[in-house]
Amino acid sequence: MRPEKQYLVEEVSNHLNKSDYVYLTNYERITVDEIAELRAQLSEFDAEFHVIKNSIFGVAAAAQELPDLGEYLKGQTAIVVGGDNPSGVAKVIGEFFKKKDKVEMKAGILNERALTKEEIEALAKLPGLEVLRAQLLGLLTQPATGFVRVINAVPQGLVNVLQAKVRKENGE
Numbered sequence: 001m002r003p004e005k006q007y008l009v010e011e012v013s014n015h016l017n018k019s020d021y022v023y024l025t026n027y028e029r030i031t032v033d034e035i036a037e038l039r040a041q042l043s044e045f046d047a048e049f050h051v052i053k054n055s056i057f058g059v060a061a062a063a064q065e066l067p068d069l070g071e072y073l074k075g076q077t078a079i080v081v082g083g084d085n086p087s088g089v090a091k092v093i094g095e096f097f098k099k100k101d102k103v104e105m106k107a108g109i110l111n112e113r114a115l116t117k118e119e120i121e122a123l124a125k126l127p128g129l130e131v132l133r134a135q136l137l138g139l140l141t142q143p144a145t146g147f148v149r150v151i152n153a154v155p156q157g158l159v160n161v162l163q164a165k166v167r168k169e170n171g172e
Contacts, residue, residue, distance in 0.1 A: 046083035067114035090124035
């Protein structure tokens with residue numbers, strides 16, 4: 001392989017190492033200003049948008065033993081990588097593409113598993129990482145909260161019984 005192609009393969013490999021996911025998009029009709037806008041939105045999630053050559057991506061993905069996405073490597077392709085919130089990034093991309101109605105998601109890889117366009121759209125509908133963490137914390141604290149209420153109810157019930165007995169004895 002020629003040195004310049006080897007450099008490009010290494011560059012794409014470095015991008016692929018930035019996260020456990022990669023989304024392939026078609027950017028055919030998007031303007032430079034719109035790409036800048038998308039990159040700004042993605043930077044909030046530490047994600048990046050890179051235009052790549054299909055053949056270079058294929059070589060880099062094969063070298064890292066990622067699933068074969070060769071059927072999606074047609075036309076103009078860009079990748080989105082980086083950050084640790086794949087659903088948040090998918091949500092940003094989905095909303096941006098829907099708003100611009102120019103570009104579309106092709107496919108992706110998450111944890112070394114190929115994703116279809118539909119699976120990425122479903123991933124985008126999931127709550128954000130912080131919301132999921134809060135929900136998990138709520139689930140974990142629920143049993144403890146219920147246990148504390150039961151323990152507190154026993155003394156409270158005894159107090160109520162004693163107060164009722166005292167009122168009865170006093171003729172109230």
